[in-house]
Every structure is written in structure tokens, then in C-alpha cells.
Amino acid sequence: MIVAEATFGRRVAVRRDEILERLARDGRVEVGELARALGVTEETIRRDLRALEDRRLLRRAHGGAISLVADxxxxxxxxxxxxxxxxxxxxxxxxxxxxxxxxxxxxxxxxxxxxxxxxxxxxxxxxxxxxxxxxxxxxxxxxxxxxxxxxxxxxxxxxxxxxxxxxxxxxxxxxxxxxxxxxxxxxxxxxxxxxxxxxxxxxxxxxxxxxxxxxxxxxxxxxxxxxxxxxxxxxxxxxxxxxxxxxxxxxxxxxxxxxxxx
Missing domain, CATH: 3.40.50.1360 (Rossmann fold)
Incomplete structure (x- = not known):
């Protein structure tokens, strides 16, 4: 059980790092595009964006998120x-x-x-x-x-x-x-x-x-x-x-x- 949770946690961390890399490159990310590229549901991406916003790493916007640097x-x-x-x-x-x-x-x-x-x-x-x-x-x-x-x-x-x-x-x-x-x-x-x-x-x-x-x-x-x-x-x-x-x-x-x- 502990191993499974650790593996899941690593997958989440890797996915969120990828979201931040795309955001740093493009200034904006879209929920639908991220879901297709990362092979998860749009709801999973929305949870990721909420978690990253809570850490003040981005700002959610209509349909996706924008870099705080852009703001x-x-x-x-x-x-x-x-x-x-x-x-x-x-x-x-x-x-x-x-x-x-x-x-x-x-x-x-x-x-x-x-x-x-x-x-x-x-x-x-x-x-x-x-x-x-x-x-x-x-x-x-x-x-x-x-x-x-x-x-x-x-x-x-x-x-x-x-x-x-x-x-x-x-x-x-x-x-x-x-x-x-x-x-x-x-x-x-x-x-x-x-x-x-x-x-x-x-x-x-x-x-x-x-x-x-x-x-x-x-x-x-x-x-x-x-x-x-x-x-x-x-x-x-x-x-x-x-x-x-x-x-x-x-x-x-x-x-x-x-x-x-x-």
C-alpha cells in the first residue's frame, strides 16, 4: 500500500512538473490540451491546476491557466x-x-x-x-x-x-x-x-x-x-x-x- 501511494505521488509530481514546464515555455496552458498530452482526464488536470494555484505557481483562467510572470x-x-x-x-x-x-x-x-x-x-x-x-x-x-x-x-x-x-x-x-x-x-x-x-x-x-x-x-x-x-x-x-x-x-x-x- 505504501509503495502504491509513493508511485502515485511520483506520477502526480511528474505530471505537475510537466504542466509547469509547458507554462514556463508558452505562458498559458489549456485543460483539454494538457489532458490529451499527459493521458489523463480533464478533471485530473483541473485538480492539478488548483493544487498548483494553491502553491502560487500559476493563476487559473478560463479553460486553463496563465503564468504568474505573465500577470x-x-x-x-x-x-x-x-x-x-x-x-x-x-x-x-x-x-x-x-x-x-x-x-x-x-x-x-x-x-x-x-x-x-x-x-x-x-x-x-x-x-x-x-x-x-x-x-x-x-x-x-x-x-x-x-x-x-x-x-x-x-x-x-x-x-x-x-x-x-x-x-x-x-x-x-x-x-x-x-x-x-x-x-x-x-x-x-x-x-x-x-x-x-x-x-x-x-x-x-x-x-x-x-x-x-x-x-x-x-x-x-x-x-x-x-x-x-x-x-x-x-x-x-x-x-x-x-x-x-x-x-x-x-x-x-x-x-x-x-x-x-x-
Whole structure:
């Protein structure tokens, strides 16, 4: 009996160590993926996550868990929706890719996940995004564009646009703050719109982070037509007319949580 209990305890310890290794590498783990990879039930994984959270080794989030380091690198703790959106974006990107990340809390969360990946080169257009990446992994390959620093840390202006004009990126990830009736994505101001347009022109694949409320936002400066976008990551609650416009433009709509199928 004692031998059996010791063997069971070792299996649990090995499994939980594997969970922590995956978390350190990816910044987030999913219950379903862990259950399949480790050959146990989802309920067993949930028990493991609760036990590890009790030891303050992670924080449980919707459908999985996030590294406490990821929490600490962001100015504001990310919501479950933000974490899920960041994980969806990170899932599109392969090790070794060159990725531009714009400004915003969503891009900060993506930076934390990508900084832990192997061989990814990050170019960022925001001081807070650069900080998040460096705190997540001080050895990350990180470059910042030049330019004027805005109040929220975003980089803008002629220098920023010229830097981007000389680059070829595998992915550009930017955030939208509105969708115009003519299908143009909107930024909060012309300076930011100019940088985001340059980032899109520099990329082979364009990903836009836009919550359902963001597409009804107060942005007034156009930076891209929907036809220039490959993927939009959003959450449940997107109005039907917005969804129709996205699909008519042949944009791949990726819903986090329980949104409509794309």
C-alpha cells in the first residue's frame, strides 16, 4: 500500500512538473490540451491546476491557466477574454517567425506569450509592449521602432513609419478601435493610424485584435481596408452586421470563448 501511494505521488509530481514546464515555455496552458498530452482526464488536470494555484505557481483562467510572470509583466492584470485572445493570436504564429506587435493591452499579452517561444523575433511599436516582452524573457530577440512616444507608450511619427517601411515581417498584429461603415478599420488618432498602416504594408500576414465593443469604438482615423486583413480575433457578442461585413471581405474571424463559428 505504501509503495502504491509513493508511485502515485511520483506520477502526480511528474505530471505537475510537466504542466509547469509547458507554462514556463508558452505562458498559458489549456485543460483539454494538457489532458490529451499527459493521458489523463480533464478533471485530473483541473485538480492539478488548483493544487498548483494553491502553491502560487500559476493563476487559473478560463479553460486553463496563465503564468504568474505573465500577470506581473502587464500594467493591468489581463481579463480572461484578453488572455484567450492573446492565446489565439500566438497559436497562429510559428517558432522562428518575425512578428510586429503594435500598441495596446492585447499586444502586451501577446508579447508575453511570444517572448517565451523559440527563435521568434519581435519588433514592437510600444514601450509597454517592449517591457512586457523583456520581463517575460530577458533573452528575447526584441527590436523597437523609433518615433515619438505617445501618452500610452505607443510609438508614432515619421521615424516609426520609415523604420517599418524597411522591414519585411511574417506577421503584424495590431489593435482596432472601430469599424467604419465602408469597411475601414479605425485607430484612435492619425499618428497611430499611420504607423499601423505601415505595419500592415510590411507584413505577409495581418492579424487584428478587436473585441466586439472595439469595433463600435470611438476611433476616427482609418488605417486599413478589411481586404488587407487576414485574421481578426474577437470575442462573443459581435453584432451580426459587423460579422457579415467581415465575412464578405473574406477575413478569417477567430472567436474566443463561445462566439459563432467562423
Amino acid at each position: 506581473e509583466t502587464l500594467a493591468h492584470p489581463p481579463s480572461d477574454g484578453l488572455e484567450a485572445a492573446a492565446a489565439a493570436v500566438a497559436g497562429l504564429i510559428s517558432d522562428g517567425d518575425a512578428v510586429y506587435l503594435g500598441a495596446g493591452r492585447g499586444c502586451e499579452a501577446v508579447a508575453v506569450l511570444l517572448a517565451r517561444r523559440r527563435g521568434i523575433s519581435l519588433v514592437v511599436g510600444s514601450a509597454p509592449v517592449a517591457r512586457a516582452a523583456m520581463l517575460a524573457n530577458p533573452a528575447v530577440q526584441l527590436h523597437t521602432i523609433g518615433g515619438t512616444v505617445q501618452a500610452d507608450g505607443a510609438l508614432s511619427g515619421m521615424w516609426a513609419r520609415e523604420q517599418l517601411a524597411g522591414l519585411v515581417m511574417d506577421f503584424s498584429v495590431v489593435e482596432a478601435e472601430g469599424l467604419a461603415p465602408d469597411g475601414q478599420l479605425l485607430a484612435s488618432d492619425p499618428e497611430r493610424a499611420g504607423v499601423q498602416a505601415a505595419a500592415i504594408a510590411a507584413a505577409r500576414t495581418v492579424v487584428v485584435l478587436a473585441g466586439p465593443d472595439s469595433l463600435k469604438g470611438s476611433g476616427h482615423a482609418k488605417f486599413a481596408q478589411l481586404a488587407e486583413v487576414d485574421h481578426i480575433v474577437t470575442g462573443p457578442g459581435l453584432p451580426g452586421d459587423d460579422l457579415d461585413r467581415l465575412r464578405e471581405a473574406d477575413v478569417d474571424v477567430i472567436f474566443t470563448d463561445s462566439g459563432p463559428e467562423s
